[in-house]
Amino acid sequence: MTVEKLVEEQVQELDAQVQRESGRRSRRSFLTAAVAAAGGYGFYRWIDRSPGDQLIPRPLRKALNLNEAVTRTVFDERGLAPTYSLAKAEELRVNGIYGLKEELVPESYRLQMVGVEQANKFPQYVSDVTAWEYKYAAKKDEGGKDDAASGNHDTKVAPKTEGAATEGASAMKMSPAFEAAFADLKKSQGSKRPRGQEEAGESDNTLDAGTPGLLLKLEDVTRFEHRELVTQFKCIEGWSQVVHWGGVRLADLIAAYPPAKKADGSLPKYVYMETPDGDYYCGYDLNVCMHPQSLLVTEMMGRSLGQWHGAPLRLHMPIKYGYKQIKRIGLIAYTDMLPDDYWTKLGYDWYAGL
Ligand SMILES: Nc1nc2c(c(=O)[nH]1)N[C@H]1C(S)=C(S)[C@@H](COP(=O)(O)O)O[C@H]1N2
Numbered sequence: 001m002t003v004e005k006l007v008e009e010q011v012q013e014l015d016a017q018v019q020r021e022s023g024r025r026s027r028r029s030f031l032t033a034a035v036a037a038a039g040g041y042g043f044y045r046w047i048d049r050s051p052g053d054q055l056i057p058r059p060l061r062k063a064l065n066l067n068e069a070v071t072r073t074v075f076d077e078r079g080l081a082p083t084y085s086l087a088k089a090e091e092l093r094v095n096g097i098y099g100l101k102e103e104l105v106p107e108s109y110r111l112q113m114v115g116v117e118q119a120n121k122f123p124q125y126v127s128d129v130t131a132w133e134y135k136y137a138a139k140k141d142e143g144g145k146d147d148a149a150s151g152n153h154d155t156k157v158a159p160k161t162e163g164a165a166t167e168g169a170s171a172m173k174m175s176p177a178f179e180a181a182f183a184d185l186k187k188s189q190g191s192k193r194p195r196g197q198e199e200a201g202e203s204d205n206t207l208d209a210g211t212p213g214l215l216l217k218l219e220d221v222t223r224f225e226h227r228e229l230v231t232q233f234k235c236i237e238g239w240s241q242v243v244h245w246g247g248v249r250l251a252d253l254i255a256a257y258p259p260a261k262k263a264d265g266s267l268p269k270y271v272y273m274e275t276p277d278g279d280y281y282c283g284y285d286l287n288v289c290m291h292p293q294s295l296l297v298t299e300m301m302g303r304s305l306g307q308w309h310g311a312p313l314r315l316h317m318p319i320k321y322g323y324k325q326i327k328r329i330g331l332i333a334y335t336d337m338l339p340d341d342y343w344t345k346l347g348y349d350w351y352a353g354l
């Protein structure tokens, strides 16, 4: 069976499940109805798609049962994080810019995908994803007028993080001279420069040269059904904010580019992601990536994502703490080994569940 056929069948099966769970209404009309019922916007009802097919190794609920006592108070009976009315949403602060310090040239963006089933059958297949060269814009003068006109709601000057002991704080303490020298060094090294140039150092999972995979363009990701979600974003430092997110389900991307099965027919357990420069990285359980509220975000608060919030693509996972919500995703790799994680290297919990 071809991958296309497999994916098509899985999508049909998922859609059939959705139909069963939401009565006669289609997925889209179900969402529209929910939006209309809430007065124009409001409580999005996320349809839990957790069929027993190969894409999901075990029902999500079972995985979340690990944390059942907590889960009961934080999630509803289907394991969904609470959603809020749009009126409660506010502009998210910027917190932590590892892997984002230079402005990525949008046309040079590619999402590397590694470990995909029959990857060489896809038109986006390349024999070495690490050979892709991301381009970074030259630093502009501070406070340049271009910024206001660009329509980017983030400033291009690195913002200050709030609080003295924030996770991102050490990144801000570099002297301007060091920053400048560091930027020059990185530029001269192009994409071949050393990876992991931040406090936690290089990831154990940084790809070896010659790793085959897919190089997806942003439109390969945004072609999936657009989803919106108003959820709480929680940072382990103790602050939280309600934010309006827009993007596509990570589950939809995974269904379209499914992981290669292992020799025994089972799926790899984990997903690993990192920024294009390899400076920030995160590991996830595959089934958490399949959660219907795990979103590949392209919009925040109704506008396209800004540089410091992880343009062009970041993750939102309302069932995990903020540090798992990687900004500027450069790589998504399926793996069966517990993937490395930036903050785990510095002593934080890998699971990071709420
Ligand atoms: N690339 C990258 N992603 C990242 C971080 C980072 O430093 N670099 N920080 C994480 C942490 S600790 C938090 S709380 C959130 C903050 O997201 P925000 O800056 O959009 O508020 O991003 C997460 N993802």
Ligand SMILES: [Mo]
Pocket: 095, 167, 235, 236, 237, 322, 323
């Ligand atoms: Mo955080």
